[in-house]
Amino acid sequence: MDVEEYSGLRVKRRIVSASKCKTGLQNVEFVPIQNVETRTKRYFSIHVGVKPSKDWGTIGVVDRCVSLSDFCVTRITDMRGSFSNVYITGKAFSQNQNHIGMGSIIAIKRPFLLRPTETHHSIGLHVDHLQQMWVIGQSMDLAQCSSYVRKDVRCAEWTDIRSGDYCDKHLERVCNYSKNGRMELAGGDSGFDIRWATQKRQSDGSILYESKREKRVDPIAKLFANTARAGRDKEAYYLKGKGLVAVDGSLIQKTAPSKKEATAAEKQELAEFLKGRRDPGAEMIRKIKGIKEDSPRTALSKEALDKMGIGIKSLTKEEEQAKKRSFEALSKASDKDDDDSQKKPRYVYL
Secondary structure: OOEOOOOOOEEEOOOOOHHHHHHHOOOOEEOOHHHHHHHHHHHHOOOOOOOOOOOEEEEEEEEEEEEOOOOEEEEEEOOOOOEEEEEEOHHHHHHHOOOOOOOEEEEEEOOEEEOEOOOOOOOEEEEOOHHHEEEEEEEOOEEEOOOEEEOOEEOOOEEEOOOOOOOHHHHHHHHHHHHOOOHHHOOOOHHHHHHOOEEEEOOOOOEEEEOHHHOOOOHHHHHHHOOHHHHHOOOEEEEOOOEEEEOOOOEOOOOOOOOOOOOHHHHHHHHHHHOOOOOHHHHHHHHHHOOOOOOOOOOOOHHHHHHHOOOOOOOOHHHHHHHHHHHHHHHHHHHHHHOHHHOOOOOOOO
């Protein structure tokens, strides 16, 4: 039996030999898919500290694949409830497009990271170069859930046949049905939890078993996941040269909001409001809205009115200060002329 060394996945119809796969990952740290999300979040964390190395890689099974003309969008899993979205473009896609499909085991090395459009979505992976990914072979254990959601409509989820023929949702439903007739199962569902148990060796050498349900859930992510908007939003990432691409392969085009045309009554109301106003804001609104106001006819030109300070031209800050100083100087001169105590006495000689 051919078992992949790093991930423990069983391989059939191997394409890349075990020695070449080991050579390709020898200079990078192998990160299981269940730890990819925790590692990638640290790259964009606001906390001060040393960022993890970019020399890392992972291996997973493709359980979703949308192939287009020049790129494909896949989701890789460890068949234990952990997933990562992977965008494959460039030479990585052109050289491997015939081997990428449902159940393919692919290795990812030094991927580029894609920021999600929503905070409650996970960070995506992007590979473009030939050295960043390769197809190891086909998974022996990936199988579609045996349950049916409706008559003649089979469940679309995929599972590991080594753990059973049902996905998480339908396995839990079967367990709940069994509780009604078996008293030994009525006290809990620990049998369901142990199916997804993972081993973690502690510092004292003992092995700690951690089930999927015991993993800590981020309360903020849980809050966003329960909103109505979260159900409508697609997971999407900005792909260089492509734009905003959703996980189903569709391109998301941003549409500009429609402009509401003002009615005749609204235009008339705005014109009445601006009537007689000569400040810069009012003049700008008139230009934007196309409102024309008849100014009173005068014998002087606009330049002459501006120089006299009674035109519609707005003054700069320096001009306002100069105008203020001029008025103050004129006021002082007028007060000086009116002060009789400082005038020299005048005499009339006969």
